[in-house]
Amino acid sequence: MKKITVAGIAALTALALAGCSGGVGSGGSGGSGGTILVGGIAGTSGAYGTTGQAAFNGAELAIDEINSSGTVLGKKLKFQGYDDGADATKASQLFSKLQSQGAVAILGSPDQGPTVAALADQKKFPVLGPVDDAGLSIYPNGPEADPYAWAWSTSLNTFAWGEKLGEYALKNCTGLAVLHDPSGYGMGGLAGIKLAYDAAGKKLALDESITENWSTGATVGLKAEIRKIKQSGADCVDVWLTPQDQASFMQEAQTEGADFTFLGNDETCSDTTFSGLAKKQGDGMICALITTDMNPNARLSTFRDDYKKKFGVDATAFAELTYDAVYILKKAIEEGKSTEPESLRTQLNKITNFDGLTGSLTFTEKQHSTLTTDQLTVVRYDAASDAWVAVD
Amino acid sequence: MIAVAIAYLASVGGVANGGYFAQSLFVTGGVFAVLAVSLDLVAGVTGLYSLGHAGLFALGAYGTTLLYHAGWNIFVLLPVVIVGVGLIGAILGTLSLRVSGLYFAIMTFIFSLVVTVVLTDFPFTGGLNGIAGPPLPSFPASLSFLGSSLVWCVGLVLLLAVGVVWSIRASAMYPVLLAIRDAEPFAAANGVRTAATKVGVFALSAGLAAMAGWAFSFTGYISPSQFTWTMSVNILVMVIFGGINTRVGPLIGAAFVSAFPVVVSIDPLVQEAIFGLIFLLVIVLFPGGVMGLVGWFWRRIVSRSSTTRHHVTDAAGEPAVTAPIERPARIREVSWPSDEYALECEGIRFSYIRGNTVVDDVDLRVRRGTVHGLIGPNGSGKSTLVNLISGALRPDAGEIRVSSVRVDGLPAHRRPGLGLLRTFQTAVLADELSVRESVTIGLYHRTPRVALRSLIWPLLPSARRDHRRIRSEAGEAIRSVGLAESWNEARVADVPHGVEQLTQLAAACVGEPNILILDEPLAGLSASEVAEVTEIIDDLRAKGVTMVIVEHQTQFIFGVCDDVTVLAAGKLVTSGPAEQVRQNERVREVYLGQ
Amino acid sequence: MLQVLLSGLATGAVYGLVAMAFAVVFYVTKVINFATGQLLMVSIMTVSGLSAIGVPVWLSIVAGIALSTGFGVAIYYGAVAPVLKVDRTGFGWLVSTLGVAIVLASVAAMIFGPTSRAFPALLYHHSIRLFGTSTTWQEMLAVIVAAVVLVAFEVFRTRTLFGKVGMAISGDPEMATAVGANATAYAVIAFAIGGLLAGVAGVLVGPITFANPYLGDTYGIAGFIALMIGGIDKPAAAMGGGVLLGVLSVVANTYINSQASDWFPFVVVVAVLLIAPHGLFASGNLFARWLGRGRRSAELALPAVRS
Known part of the structure; x- marks a missing residue:
């Protein structure tokens, strides 16, 4: 009994001391002094680690460039990114952490967009850039309603991709089946596709919700869908799931002799996951790419070279759009001559035709998502040349 | 605290005012x-x-x-x-x-x-x-x-x-x-x-x-x-x-x-x-x-400085059971029920798996205030019968009455309420508990609302009182079975078999049973420990406790018991006063196999 | 309907192999190796990694299965035997095998990256038509392998001396050791077989799922549930559980809705655990148990589990 009491009191005193000293140190060190802290939340580990890492890399590249060519309001920019492990609770804790460190805005999260955007709204704190799939993360009540007032996305937009692929399907398919996951990502894609179909007054042949295993992408039970799709009379199917599932499903369908035309989502052609897994079986998959990516201008080429030199891997869309977001933030800070949240909000809503790597970007009160169907080109996977080729 | x-x-408070x-x-x-x-x-x-x-x-x-x-x-x-x-x-x-x-x-x-x-x-x-x-x-x-x-x-x-x-x-x-x-x-x-x-x-x-x-x-x-x-x-x-x-x-x-x-905080995978x-x-x-x-570490530090040799050993090197000069009373004087039979079993039948009857139509009647022996060769069903009586098993057929109350349908934990306690033949105590703590369990059924009060135990004066009383009564019971006070805090895992058996006995005594079943109480005991147990049984008998003793040592049984029941292969061979049973021809036959 | 059954059978065959991997280890040692799913993953990742750098596919497969078997044995020596020596009845091995599972998954993710990699197609692109349904040779291979393993194992267990000694050790390890059986050798063999079965399952399912370091979780849990459904006291029962689980999952997906395969297996396993806690195909006919013999015979079986 005695030894425990002694040990206990010793431990508790140590804890109390740690607590107090913690208080003195890290109060508001982030933003004071000569730096402006830009925060980042993304999943840099696990199955979607490459996306988060790319976003952080893009941010760092932008901030390095800005710092080497001058200052913003007389201060240097600093980037602090944290791994949320694609977990909502962690993302929300990191949000508080960055705020307490004095960040002026948060970039993210490519995996926990809905959480971070909702928090932004709750805490009236700006969140921008790679906000997941934009779509329902930014417009929680659908494309026709108002977006979150405090979240601005330069990210791949499920509404845009869905609409673009929906338009393709309207022109080239007799019937479209959509397999999607029940999360905001899948529902956003579905909402986008429906934008196209509703505008043309047509209905989808089949709409199925499939729970996915996000980390392995090895979803069981896709085979049963093949039968249902055939029964619905659809000749095209949009598999709005992970690239692993898309590859897997295409293979399964083909081994069963089903002759569907497959469509994907923004992730299908944004990296080599799908093409690497599906290989020959992936021939003919329909996707959409950001037009500027397909014909890079001088600025984008320079960016890509610099990125490769600094990080040793090829740049992807998430790096580019985060880079754009940092520059947009810089502009908002400079225009408003302040880093206060209200000022940033006003300035961000005034961004018009900003010349970004991903195209000409605009934010308004009602438009909080930059990528639209105009900035996309429909492409098709050509297995022989292992390339995504534009479709007319 | x-x-x-x-x-x-x-x-x-310090943390609440501290940093993130x-x-x-x-x-x-x-x-x-x-x-x-x-x-x-x-x-x-x-x-x-x-x-x-x-x-x-x-x-x-x-x-x-x-x-x-x-x-x-x-x-x-x-x-x-x-x-x-x-x-x-x-x-x-x-x-x-x-x-x-x-x-x-x-x-x-x-x-x-x-x-x-x-x-x-x-x-x-x-x-x-x-x-x-x-x-x-x-x-x-x-x-x-x-x-x-x-x-x-x-x-x-x-x-x-x-x-x-x-x-x-x-x-x-x-x-x-x-x-x-x-x-x-x-x-x-x-x-x-x-x-x-x-x-x-x-x-x-x-x-x-x-x-x-x-x-x-x-x-x-x-x-x-x-x-x-x-x-x-x-x-x-x-x-x-x-x-x-x-x-x-x-x-x-x-x-x-x-x-x-x-x-x-490194690479999450690492x-x-x-x-x-x-x-x-x-x-x-x-x-x-x-x-x-x-x-x-603590034990190593402590053992260097203190004496842990609190076990007294006798000439033979065996830990001795010391008898204090004055024996405290083991059982308080209580009035016993005045019926003729403390325990009655009629027509008990039981089998573990279908087709293999372990106890077959056995009757057992134990007169109030007597010591009743239960003997038989290995596999005769003695221990099973004890388990049936104590409620660990349910008979397939038959009736069991304790102090005229029918118990064969009741679970084991209802027996102490009727005054029936038992000991076990093998080591059944929890290794981590001390001797005294094990004995306190015997007082559980005589202390009200232990479970409920345990949630805020240190805060309740009544609980603290009860705890003191329980511990002291347990200590008395330990000494009354002949164990020195130095055994009180020894862990059950560390004590020899004989001490463990005596601890069981102390737990049973402290519960103040009017019927006590002892299942092979002498198994593995040394000669001095057997003598101690015999004394305890005499003492209990003098106080009016009815006892049923299952044993292999027939000399002991016939020396101590008033009545004896003999089982063989699950069936009743005979039952009656000890001397009669001892002379019985069939009993000798049955034991020749041993 | 037949299509659904066939597809469920193929999925179930793989689950059954994993469940058998669990069961064989449990049968001999009364330990559940929670890293069994990861052994499946080890074999898949090895095959994927080796074939990607140009090693011939058949050699990669041999290496993969050898590695999963080897790891199985290593788990016995590293995580299970030391724990059992200290405390036969505690559940320390639960934590230690889970620790191994975590280490294996993380190390695999470090080496191969956390995203899925390609896996050689093997027989997956060769379809066959059977009674009007279409399936692939890969899936039929899974069913054939599962059937062969089941029969071989039962024969081995009941007809050969090795097998009978295994049964004796399973029933009463102390007694068996007392009469000369080498319990340790059998334990090692059991863990090796467990690793082997898991490795084979990996090769069978790899072309369909691709190679991902976190597959161990998915298949480990599926195999475990199959084990609970089929029965924990006999490896053959585990295979039965696996097949049942596979068929029920696909049936649920097809006829209820596409999310049913998430929760339907749990409904089944909970029902099974309430009605027949030792599994549907455990020794002692299900009906005999139902008729009331259950309680007592279940109690008898318990000491085997406890010790």
Whole structure:
């Protein structure tokens, strides 16, 4: 009994001391002094680690460039990114952490967009850039309603991709089946596709919700869908799931002799996951790419070279759009001559035709998502040349 | 204890006013600590290994959040959630009654999986993205010096949880729970309602886990990934790493597990790998956990300076049973029932598996106030009959009456209430308990409301009084069976067989039975110990206790018993006064085989 | 309907192999190796990694299965034997094998990256038509392998001396050791067989799922549930559980809704655990248990589990 009491009191005193000293140190060190802290939340580990890492890399590249060519309001920019492990609770804790460190805005999260955007709204704190799939993360009540007032996305937009692929399907398919996951990502894609179909007054042949295993992408039970799709009379199917599932499903369908035309989502052609897994079986998959990516201008080429030199891997869309977001933030800070949240909000809503790597970007009160169907080109996977080729 | 509590509250205040890092660490660690303590209560103390605590935690957190969004007040939700999840815990606990330890662990594991699926797939729970937890209001301006309300919330919740669990550990309930874990038949024979207790403890643990969930919901977003089966395993690891069945162990484990990812902030994959490696190493190398290590060091330091040789040995080198100069009374004078037969068995039949009848149409009548011997060759069904009488087994046919009350349908724990106690032939005591603690279990059925009061034991004057009385009575009983006082605190694991048997006897005596069944009480005893037991039996007889003694040593039986019953191959051979039975031809035949 | 059954059978065959891997280890040592799913993953990742750098596919497969078998044995020596020596009745091995599972998954993710990699197609692109349904040779291979393993194992267990000694050790390890059986050797063999079965399952399922370091979790849990459904006291029962689980999952997906395969297996396993806690195909006919013999015979079986 005695030894425990002694040990206990010793431990508790140590804890109390740690607590107090913690208080003195890290109060508001982030933003004071000569730096402006830009925060980042993304999943840099696990199955979607490459996306988060790319976003952080893009941010760092932008901030390095800005710092080497001058200052913003007389201060240097600093980037602090944290791994949320694609977990909502962690993302929300990191949000508080960055705020307490004095960040002026948060970039993210490519995996926990809905959480971070909702928090932004709750805490009236700006969140921008790679906000997941934009779509329902930014417009929680659908494309026709108002977006979150405090979240601005330069990210791949499920509404845009869905609409673009929906338009393709309207022109080239007799019937479209959509397999999607029940999360905001899948529902956003579905909402986008429906934008196209509703505008043309047509209905989808089949709409199925499939729970996915996000980390392995090895979803069981896709085979049963093949039968249902055939029964619905659809000749095209949009598999709005992970690239692993898309590859897997295409293979399964083909081994069963089903002759569907497959469509994907923004992730299908944004990296080599799908093409690497599906290989020959992936021939003919329909996707959409950001037009500027397909014909890079001088600025984008320079960016890509610099990125490769600094990080040793090829740049992807998430790096580019985060880079754009940092520059947009810089502009908002400079225009408003302040880093206060209200000022940033006003300035961000005034961004018009900003010349970004991903195209000409605009934010308004009602438009909080930059990528639209105009900035996309429909492409098709050509297995022989292992390339995504534009479709007319 | 008060000093610790004050120091604790002071440090909570310190953290609540401190920086973000310390605060978030405390909050996470505190919630984990509540979970670890709750799991240690069921797994470490009561022996019910649960892998379902993540599910209970989830139900607490989601219950709070969903009901809050439906308009409930968060403080009202605390008792609601505790009771609600406690009921679910009770249901899970009843499952433990049907299956063994491993199976129960598996069932709770599946419970965790089910909860995760429900949380992920149903729309109103927010799916994979989770939902925003309720905000905890900050302190009003007058109390703002206290700092972060969340830190205080977690701090108080932790204090409450630790308080309850430490109370139980310090109470008279602790040896009982340990007995349920390691020596269930012994506990049941002494009136412990083992089934109800297990369910109750599990429900309490579930309530504590729910409380952790309630506090956790204030930290921001809750999502299914926080409550997967890996979390259940993490909680178990916290308990084992820190030291299972210790006061401080689970707290250390929780601190480690919560601090690790924050302090060791490297590549998450490497971090995971190191974490897994630590689990592995701790279990393989230090199964007693951190507290086990500490205890080991402590014992080495202590043993160098103190005398642990408190066992007196006689000339033969055997630990001697010392007889104090004046024997305290073993049994108080009580008035016995005045019926003719203390115990009656009629037509008892029992078989373990169909087709192999172990007890076949046996009658047994024990006259009040006599010592009745039960003998027979190996496999004659003696021990089975004893188990049937004591309620550990139910007869297929026949009636058993104790003091004219029909008992054959009643569970074992109902016997002490009728004055029937028994001892066991093999070692049945819990190894970790001391001799004295084991004997206190014998007083369980004579002390009111132990289980209920154990929750706040140190605070109740009546409980403290009862505890003192129980311990002193147990001490008296130990001396009355001839064991020196120095045996009191020795662990059962460390004592020789003879001492353990005498401890059992002391536990039975302290329960003041009017009928006592002794199942092979002389097995493995030395000559001096046999003499001691004989004296005890004489003493009990003089006080009017009726006894049934099962033994192989026929000389002893015929010397001590008034009546004798002989069984062979499950059937009754003969029964009657000792001298008659001894002369009986058939009895000699039956024993020739020996 | 037949299509659904066939597809369920193929999925179930793989689950059954994993469940058997669990069961064989449990049968001999009364320990559940929670890293069994990860052994499946080890074989898949090895095959994927080796074939990607140009090693011939058949050699990669041999290496993969050899590695999973080897790891199985290593788990016995590193995580299970030391724990059992200290405390036969506790559940320390639960934590230690889980620790191994975590380490294996993390190390695999470190080496191969956390995203899925390609896996050689093997027989997956060769379809066959059977009674009007279409399936692939890969899936039929899974069914054939599962059937062969089941029959071989039962024959081995009941007809050969090795097998009978295995049964004796399973029933009463102390007694068996007392009469000369080498319990340790059998334990090692059991863990090796467990690793082997898991490795084979990996090769069978790899072309369909691709190679991902976190597959161990998915298949480990599926195999474990199959084990609970089928029965924990006999490896053959585990295979039965696996097949049943596979068929029920696909049936649920097809006829209820596409999310049913998440929760339907749990409904089944909970029902099974409530009605027949030792599994549907456990020794002692299900009906005999139902008729009331259950309680007592279940109690008898318990000591085997406890010790």
